[in-house]
Structures are given as structure tokens and as C-alpha cells.
Amino acid sequence: MNVLLIGAGGREHALAWKIAQSPMLDRLYAAPGNPGIGECAELVPLDLLDHDAVRDFCREKSVDLVVVGPEAPLVDGLADSLNDAGICVFGPSAAAARLEGSKGFTKDLCSRHDIPTARYKRFSDVAAAKAHLDESGYPMVIKADGLAAGKGVTIAASRAEAEAAIDGCFEGDFGGPGAEIVVEEFLEGEEASLFCLCDGTRALVFGTAQDHKRAFDRDRGPNTGGMGAYSPALALNDRMVERVISEIIEPTLKGMAEIGAPFCGVLYAGLMLTETGPKLIEYNVRFGDPEAQVLMMRLESDPLPIFLAAAKGDLSGIAVEWSGDRALTVVMAADGYPGAYDKGTEISRLPENDATTQIFHAGTSRDGGRLLATGGRVLNVTARGRTVREAASRAYDAVEKVQWEKGFFRTDIGHRAIMIEDS
Numbered sequence: 429m430n431v432l433l434i435g436a437g438g439r440e441h442a443l444a445w446k447i448a449q450s451p452m453l454d455r456l457y458a459a460p461g462n463p464g465i466g467e468c469a470e471l472v473p474l475d476l477l478d479h480d481a482v483r484d485f486c487r488e489k490s491v492d493l494v495v496v497g498p499e500a501p502l503v504d505g506l507a508d509s510l511n512d513a514g515i516c517v518f519g520p521s522a523a524a525a526r527l528e529g530s531k532g533f534t535k536d537l538c539s540r541h542d543i544p545t546a547r548y549k550r551f552s553d554v555a556a557a558k559a560h561l562d563e564s565g566y567p568m569v570i571k572a573d574g575l576a577a578g579k580g581v582t583i584a585a586s587r588a589e590a591e592a593a594i595d596g597c598f599e600g601d602f603g604g605p606g607a608e609i610v611v612e613e614f615l616e617g618e619e620a621s622l623f624c625l626c627d628g629t630r631a632l633v634f635g636t637a638q639d640h641k642r643a644f645d646r647d648r649g650p651n652t653g654g655m656g657a658y659s660p661a662l663a664l665n666d667r668m669v670e671r672v673i674s675e676i677i678e679p680t681l682k683g684m685a686e687i688g689a690p691f692c693g694v695l696y697a698g699l700m701l702t703e704t705g706p707k708l709i710e711y712n713v714r715f716g717d718p719e720a721q722v723l724m725m726r727l728e729s730d731p732l733p734i735f736l737a738a739a740k741g742d743l744s745g746i747a748v749e750w751s752g753d754r755a756l757t758v759v760m761a762a763d764g765y766p767g768a769y770d771k772g773t774e775i776s777r778l779p780e781n782d783a784t785t786q787i788f789h790a791g792t793s794r795d796g797g798r799l800l801a802t803g804g805r806v807l808n809v810t811a812r813g814r815t816v817r818e819a820a821s822r823a824y825d826a827v828e829k830v831q832w833e834k835g836f837f838r839t840d841i842g843h844r845a846i847m848i849e850d851s
Contacts, residue, residue, distance in 0.1 A: 429452050429453060429454055429492040429493060429732065429736075430454050430455045430456075430457070430489055430490055430491045430492050430493075431447060431453060431455070431456050431457070431491065431492065431493050431494075431495060431732070432457045432458070432459065432472075432482075432485070432486060432489070432491045432493075432494045432495070433447065433456065433457070433458045433459075433461075433465070433469060433494075433495045433497060434458075434459055434476060434482075434494065434495065434496045434497055434498070434501055434506070435458070435461075435496070435497030435498045436460050436461055436462050436465070437462070437497070437498065437717055437790045437791070437803075437805075438717055438718055438720075438721055438759075438788045438789065438790030438791075438805065438807075438808040439497050439498070439714075439715050439716070439717035439718070439720040439721070440458065440461070440462075440465060440497040440498075441462065441464040441465050441468075441721075441788040441789050441790070441808075442720045442721040442723075442724040442725075442786075442788050442808070442810075443495060443497060443715070443720060443724065443731075444456065444458055444461075444465045444468040444469050445468050445724065445786065445788070446724040446727060446731050447468075447495070447731055447732060448468040448469065449730075450730045450731065450732040451730065452730065452732045452733065453732065455470065455489070456468060456469040456470070457469060457470050457471075457472050457485075457489060457491070458470070458471055458472070459471070459472045459473070459474035459476065459482070459485075460472070460473055460474065460476075462789045462790075462791075462792055462793070463789055463792050463793065463794050463799060464787070464788060464789025464792065465789065472485065476500075476501050476504075476506065477504065479505070479506055479509035479510070480509075482494075482506065482509070482510065483509060483510060483513045483515065486510065486513075486515045487513075487515075491515065492516060492736075493516050493517075493518060493732070493735065493736055493739060494507075494510055494515060494516065494517045494518065494519075495518045495519070495735060496517065496518065496519035496693075496714065497714060497715070498714060499525065499528050499529070499575060499712065499713060499714050500575060501519075502519050502520055502522070502525040502528075502693075502713055502714065503522060503525045503526075503528065503529040503575060503713075504522065505521070505522035506519075507519045507520060507521055507522070507525075507693075508521050508522055516736065516739045516740065517739055518693060518735040518736070518738060518739040519692075519693045519694075519713075519714065519739075520691050520692055520693040520713050521689060521692075523687075523688070523689035524684055524689045524690065524691040524692070524693075524713065525713045526689070527680070527684070527691070527695070527711040527712075527713050528575070528710075528711055528712050528713040528714075529574060529575060529713075530573055530574065530608075531571050531572075531573050531574075531610045531710060532550045532573050532608055532610050534708075534710065534711055535548045535550070535610060535612075536550075537680065537683050537684075538708060540683060541679040541680070541682070541683045542679070543675070543676050543679050543680060543683075543708060544675060544676065544704075544705060544706065544707045544708065545707050545708040545709075546569070546612040546613045546614075546615050546700075546707060546709070547612065547613045548610050548611065548612045548613070549610070549611050550573075550608060550609070550610055550611075551594075551608065551609050551610075551611065552607070552608045553598075554594060554595065554598050557594045557609060557611060558591055558594060560611055561587055561590050561591070564590075564611070564613075566584065566585055566586060566587070566590070566614075567583050567584060567585045567614040568583075568584050568590060568611060568612065568613065568614055569581065569582070569583055569584070569611070569612040569613070569614055570582045570584055570590060570593035570594060570597065570609060570610075570611055571597075571609060571610045571611075571612065571710075572597045572607075572609060573607055573608035573609055573610060574607055574608075580597070581651055582596075582651075583614065583651075594609060597609045615700040615702055615707055615709070616700075616702065616703075617700045617701045617702040617703065617707075618663045618700070618701045619638065619639075619698070619699065619700055619701075619709070620636060620637070620638050620661040620663045620664045620699050620701060621636060621637045621638065621639065621661065621696060621697065621698055621699065621716060621719055622636050622661075622664060622669060622672050622677075622696075622697045622699060623635050623636070623637070623694060623695075623696050623697075623715065623716070623719070623723065624673075624677055624694070624695045624696075624697070625693070625694060625695075625734065625735075625738045625743060625746075626681060626691045626692055626693060626694075626695050626738065626743075627692055627737070627738050627740075627741045627742055627743040628681070628685065628690035628691065628692050628741050629681060629685065629690070630681075630743045630744070631673060631677045631678065631681060631695065632734075632738075632743050632746060632748065633669060633673070633748075634694070634723070634748060635659055635660065635723045635726065635727075635748075635750065636659060636660045636661040636664040636669070637657050637658065637659040637660070637661055637716065637719040637722055637723065638657060638658060638659075638661040638662075638663070638844075638845070639654045639655075639656065639657035639716065639718065639719055640654065640655045640656045640657065640838060640840075640841055641654060641655070642655070643655060643761075643765070643766060643838075644838065645838050645839055645840045646840065650766055650767070651766070652761070652765065652766045652804075652805070653717065653766070653804070653805055654716070654717060654718045654719070654759060654805070655758075655759045655761065655805075655837070655838045655841070656718060656756070656757055656758045656759050656837075656838055656841030656842070657716070657718045657719045657721070657722050657756070657757055657841070658722055658754060658755065658756040658757070658816055658819065658820075658841065658842040658845055659719065659722035659723055659725075659726055659754070659755050659756075660726075660750075660754070662816075662845050662848055662849075663701055664699075664701075668701065668706060671705060671706055672697065672699060672706050675705070675706065676697060676699075676706065676708050677695065677697065680695070680711070681695075691713075692738055692739065692741060693713060693714070693738060693739075694712075694713065694714050694715050695711060695713065696711065696712040696713070696714065696715065696716050696719075697711060698710045698711070698712070717790075717805075718757045718759055718790075718805075718808050718810075721755075721757045721786075721788050721808045721810045722755035722756060722757050722810060723755075725751075725753075725755035725757075725786065725810055725811075725812050726750050726751045726753060726754075726755045726812065727748070727749075727750060727751075728749040728750055728751055729747075729748050729749045729750075733746075734746055734748065751812065752814075753812040753813060753814060753819070754812065754813055754814070754815055754816045754818070754819045754845075755810065755811065755812045755813075755819055756810070756811060756813075756816060756819040756820050756823050756841060756842050757788075757808045757809065757810040757811075757823065757841070758808070758809045758810075758823045758824065758827050758837050758838070758841050759790070759805050759807070759808055759837060759838075760805075760806050760807040760808075760809060760827065760830060760832065760835045760836070760837045761804055761805050761806060761835060761836060761837065762791075762801055762803070762804055762805075762806055762834060762835060762836075763834050763835065763836055765804035765805065765836075766804060769804055770834060771800075771801070771802050771803075772795075772800050772801070772802065773800065773801045773832070773833070773834035773835075774798055774799070774800055774801075774832075775792065775799045775800070775801055775806070775807075775830065775831065775832040775835075776799075776831040776832070777829070777830065777831035778799070778807075778829075778830055778831075779826050779829035779830065784811055784812045784813065784822055785809070785810070785811040785812075785822050785823065785825075785826050786810050786811075787807055787808070787809050787810070787826065787830075788807070788808040788810060789806075789807060789808075790803060790805045790806055790807060790808055791803015791804060791805055791806045792806060792807070801832065801834065801835065806832075806835060807830065807832075807835075809823050809824075809826045809827045809830070810823060811823040811826065815846075815849055816842045816845040816846050816849055817842075817846045817849060817850070819842070820841060820842045820846065823841070824839070
């Protein structure tokens with residue numbers, strides 16, 4: 429079969445790497461892709477906002493399945509446009525993608541269906557939001573309502589920080605200015621991520637992971653799109669996964685179907701495991717980044733028949749096989765990220781990939797024979813091992829072999845899991 433992969437980041441490189449191994453695959457195209465993806469797929473310069481152009485390309489190349497990596501094209505309705513043209517898409521409709529496209533929409537859905545989550549209020553103007561601060565304790569969580577590339581969340585420890593976050597959201601620091609914000613109670617516990625493939629009514633568990641959002645070691649610094657991750661998440665044992673499915677995922681699928689927006693694709697639940705049980709922090713409607721990198725490293729099954737079954741709305745009879753190994757990824761980011769950073773700095777050397785270690789490109793480009801860093805998160809150095817410690821050792825060994833003077837990385841990815849393993 430012919431497959432078109434949409435996206436250009438580390439998540440998409442990991443997906444391309446795994447899809448390229450499928451015996452079902454004839455041709456893999458990627459739009460727009462990156463230099464790493466170009467080693468697995470034929471890159472095509474499609475404008476993803478031009479749905480007609482994407483549709484016409486799929487028809488010209490007899491594409492059997494489109495796999496959409498990032499959230500923005502899904503929220504923009506690319507899956508709808510392609511499905512309307514009879515082209516099979518792994519990814520939800522725009523109506524279903526509101527689960528990520530609007531945090532307020534998701535919180536309201538949780539309220540209607542008794543899905544455990546943090547207490548919240550929605551605000552569409554600055555004055556009302558700031559007045560609410562008098563009624564709240566600290567820390568509190570301020571979230572921009574729309575897409576914010578993983579950076580639209582502030583944990584405010586004081587009124588001054590909360591007011592600055594509210595001003596930033598309404599002034600457009602995390603996307604379009606002035607739309608809406610959600611103010612939530614701060615949840616305490618351990619964070620973890622559960623991934624499910626959904627066909628509109630069923631949910632198939634597709635792995636767990638824990639990521640590291642803060643920019644610097646010991647969980648300090650600003651929130652980022654993710655500085656590293658490992659899988660599986662030790663905190664999400666089988667019993668906890670069953671609770672998440674019954675208390676959070678299944679009511680969500682039922683609620684979405686009831687409003688005429690059945691969810692088909694990847695449903696990624698960001699969770700807080702509190703003393704009273706799991707609570708939903710937020711949903712994403714695609715694989716996480718960098719969580720996809722560790723999931724693809726552990727996935728033993730061919731992804732194409734699984735993705736195709738979800739896209740066609742029938743996951744019955746589908747099973748997923750996983751390696752017993754742990755996987756861990758370290759994000760190498762440009763100096764200054766998630767703030768301002770230089771683009772176009774040279775990466776002069778990358779180590780060779782091997783059976784246990786892969787370097788996924790997240791924000792790179794080619795200038796002749798030179799490999800350049802063009803994004804905030806630039807490389808995902810990913811490894812497998814029998815334990816998290818072994819996976820981390822292999823990943824950091826590879827990190828040390830990367831020659832790039834303008835990057836940084838956290839040195840403690842997976843540290844909590846390693847402590848648990850060692851205890």
C-alpha cells in the first residue's frame with residue numbers, strides 16, 4: 429500500500445521509521461518531512477493548508493492511507509477534507525479534534541460525563557479572570573484555550589505570576605490573542621500518559637509513557653513541548669490502566685459519539701495520578717512528541733494494519749505486541765529554547781544508529797552537505813534497554829557523540845524510574 433505521512437518533527441520521523449519497516453508498504457511519502465524522514469520516505473513539498481492539493485496528490489499517487497502526525501492539520505479539518513474525497517485517514521475529524529483544540533471544550537465534556545479532572549472555570553476576558561484570582565488558592569494553573577505547541581500552560585505560585593500568565597494568554601503569547609483561557613486547580617501526584625487507538629466506539633490501549641516538560645534538570649525552568657520521555661510508565665500498572673479506561677476514556681468516547689463527533693485516531697490522555705485516583709489533565713488527539721519516539725522503539729507489531737483498522741472504524745480483533753524492553757529518549761534543543769533561539773546552527777556530526785539506538789530528527793534541515801538546526805527541539809536521541817537505566821545509558825552515550833555546539837539537553841531523563849528500579 430502507498431502511505432502519506434503528514435508532519436515534519438521527531439514524532440513523524442519515528443512514525444516514518446516504523447512504517448517503513450512494514451511488509452505491507454509499497455511507497456511512503458512525507459509532507460513536508462525533514463532530513464531524517466527523508467531517509468525513510470520520499471519528501472513532497474505540499475502546503476498542508478491547501479486541502480485540495482493534498483487530496484490531488486493522494487489521488488495522483490494512489491495513496492491508500494494518510495497518517496496525520498501533528499495536531500494543527502487535524503484541528504484545521506484535513507481529515508474531513510480527505511475522508512470526504514474517499515481517502516482513508518488515520519486521524520480524527522475537526523469536530524473530534526476539539527478535544528485538543530479547545531481545553532474549555534474538553535473540560536465541559538468532562539463536567540457533563542463525570543470524568544475526573546481538576547476543578548476549573550473558563551474566561552473570555554481579562555478582568556473576569558483576574559477577579560477570579562481572589563477566590564483561588566495557589567499554586568493554580570492557567571491554560572490558553574487553543575493550540576499552544578505544549579507551551580500554553582503556566583503553574584502560577586503567586587497572584588503576580590497568575591496575572592502575568594493571564595495577560596500573556598490574552599495578548600497572544602501562546603497563539604492567537606484574546607480568545608479564551610481556562611483556570612484550574614493545581615493537582616498533586618505523578619504525571620503519566622496513556623495512549624489509545626480509537627475507532628469511534630472502542631479504545632485499544634497503545635502504550636504508556638512519562639515525559640519531562642520542564643526545560644532543565646530537576647524539573648526546573650519553563651514548560652516546553654517535552655525534553656525527554658521513557659516507556660512504559662512504571663506508575664501506570666494494569667490496574668491503573670483499567671481505571672483510566674473505565675473512568676476517563678470510555679466516557680469520553682461515549683460523550684463524543686453522543687454529540688455526533690465520534691473519535692477515530694490516537695487519543696492521548698495526559699493524567700495526574702492523585703491520592704484519590706487518576707484525573708485527566710488534558711487530551712491530545714495525536715501521538716505525543718517525544719512520547720511517540722519511545723513507543724515506536726518498543727512496538728513489535730506492524731503499525732499499518734493497526735492504523736488502517738482504526739481509520740476504517742473497526743479495531744475488533746486487533747492486538748498489539750510490545751517489546752519487553754524499556755525505551756528512553758533525550759531531546760537535544762537549541763540554546764534558549766523554549767524562548768528565543770538561533771536558527772541555522774550547524775550539527776557537524778551524528779553517531780551511527782544501531783539495533784538499540786536511533787536518532788530522530790525533530791528540527792533540522794540540509795544546506796548542501798551541512799546539517800542545520802532549524803527548530804527549538806532539534807534531535808531525539810532514543811534507545812532501548814532491559815531497564816530504564818540501561819536505555820538511559822545508551823541514549824546518553826549517543827548524546828555525547830553528537831557534535832553540536834549550540835544545543836543543550838537535560839541530564840536526568842528517567843531519573844525517577846531509575847530510582848524505583850534500583851530500590
